[in-house]
Amino acid sequence: MKVDELRDKAELLESLPDEQLGLLASVVDETSYPASEILFREDQPADEFFIVEKGLVSLELVTPGIEPMVILSLGPSELVGISWMVPPYKWKWTARTIRDSQLLVFDAVRVREQCEKDPELKLWVLQMVAEQAVRRLHSTRVQLLDLYESK
Amino acid sequence: MSRSEVSTTTGMVRTPEASPMLPRPFRVIEVRPEAADTVTLSLVAARSDGEFSFRPGQFTMLYVLGVGEVPMSISGDPGQGRLLQHTVRRVGAVTSALCDIQSGGEIGVRGPYGRGWPTGRAEEKDVLIIAGGIGLAPLRPAVLEILGNRDRFGSLSVLYGVRTPEDLLFEEDLHSWRSRFDIEVEVTVDRSTLGWRGDVGVVTTLLPRVSFDPSNTIALVCGPEIMMKVVARELSDLGVSPEGIFLSIERNMKCAIGFCGHCQFGADFICRDGPVMSYASVAARLGVAEL
Numbered sequence: 001m002k003v004d005e006l007r008d009k010a011e012l013l014e015s016l017p018d019e020q021l022g023l024l025a026s027v028v029d030e031t032s033y034p035a036s037e038i039l040f041r042e043d044q045p046a047d048e049f050f051i052v053e054k055g056l057v058s059l060e061l062v063t064p065g066i067e068p069m070v071i072l073s074l075g076p077s078e079l080v081g082i083s084w085m086v087p088p089y090k091w092k093w094t095a096r097t098i099r100d101s102q103l104l105v106f107d108a109v110r111v112r113e114q115c116e117k118d119p120e121l122k123l124w125v126l127q128m129v130a131e132q133a134v135r136r137l138h139s140t141r142v143q144l145l146d147l148y149e150s151k
Numbered sequence: 152m153s154r155s156e157v158s159t160t161t162g163m164v165r166t167p168e169a170s171p172m173l174p175r176p177f178r179v180i181e182v183r184p185e186a187a188d189t190v191t192l193s194l195v196a197a198r199s200d201g202e203f204s205f206r207p208g209q210f211t212m213l214y215v216l217g218v219g220e221v222p223m224s225i226s227g228d229p230g231q232g233r234l235l236q237h238t239v240r241r242v243g244a245v246t247s248a249l250c251d252i253q254s255g256g257e258i259g260v261r262g263p264y265g266r267g268w269p270t271g272r273a274e275e276k277d278v279l280i281i282a283g284g285i286g287l288a289p290l291r292p293a294v295l296e297i298l299g300n301r302d303r304f305g306s307l308s309v310l311y312g313v314r315t316p317e318d319l320l321f322e323e324d325l326h327s328w329r330s331r332f333d334i335e336v337e338v339t340v341d342r343s344t345l346g347w348r349g350d351v352g353v354v355t356t357l358l359p360r361v362s363f364d365p366s367n368t369i370a371l372v373c374g375p376e377i378m379m380k381v382v383a384r385e386l387s388d389l390g391v392s393p394e395g396i397f398l399s400i401e402r403n404m405k406c407a408i409g410f411c412g413h414c415q416f417g418a419d420f421i422c423r424d425g426p427v428m429s430y431a432s433v434a435a436r437l438g439v440a441e442l
Contacts, residue, residue: 035348056349056350058343058351067344067345069342070342070343070347070351071351072351072352072356073339073349073350073351073352073356075350075359075360076359076360077359078359098348098349099348139352139353139355139356142353142355142381143341143352143353145377146314146341147283147284147312147341147353147374147375147377147378147381148283148284148285148312148313148314148318148341148374148375148378
């Protein structure tokens, strides 16, 4: 994918310098998924990550005998998958498309390799993942408060 | 007591019906179930054909004979003249009696009271309506008023968060609003249940999904106080001015006319100075546990 094309498609990456964005552009594919498609399953190797262009993706925990428990949904411009950036590089949740979705699919193994060669890319990627993780941590804390039942 | 008397201070003729402490009889003409513990009551004045005018965000005191009186936000359309609507959730003796009332029954109504949503100030601006749980009820009149005068406002977005899909209120309205091209409607639940194909997460996660210019936005927020505090802080972080964020504060209102002090919130009486107040005016108080 061309650098400008990736910048247009992924708002999340728009502040990344051309050189580093070029590295990501070389390891990304744009893919459409129908609704209810599993993107990754818990405990599998985290060797890809995704940015949502269109559609909606759920993060869920699957337990035998009951409906999957959805903890979070992710929409346009949001990052799907953060476990790919930290050892042991395994998914902790299952990701599934809720609606027909168009996603940018990154080769996480190659991004990790590129990060080891390019400290600026590594810093930027870590910051992107950290921002998403912190935002989700705050949201999850609020979710735990059971807001709508509180006085 | 005579049917009317002349005030010595204003010279105005006061009738018992005009007394702010005297409920007027209203008849229930429809009871619509919204959720397992919530109904919407449609009321009309029982003894006259007079209009019932109110501002979005105002409340009334609803009196169930022999049970008691509770403050209740108005959830109906301010453009609908005679019709008064309240959406009631079963939480105590009076609200349970209201939820159990049948069509044709009568209740007492005082009001409307309080300061409502500043929809006039929102003209020419982008409007964010953010509701949590039953908080959509006091915001529904504002949405209906804005939709009725759509060309006076910028973008209009409704973000609604509830506990589970079964707790959604005004589903018919939500579907109807979603079918329009001049309003964005996003709904999320804290916990999904079988068949839910929408968002899961707190209501603030919906903010990136809608378009608005933070520097030219008025946000109207209603829900439990913790939710409003979290939302207001997030809006502030996004660049919406605290003076442009309005919250509907709930306290234990009794007289509803600023006499008794039951609803005191710092230096304000919520019944008189609220319930709608700007985040700028209440932000510091929202961090004081004793209030």
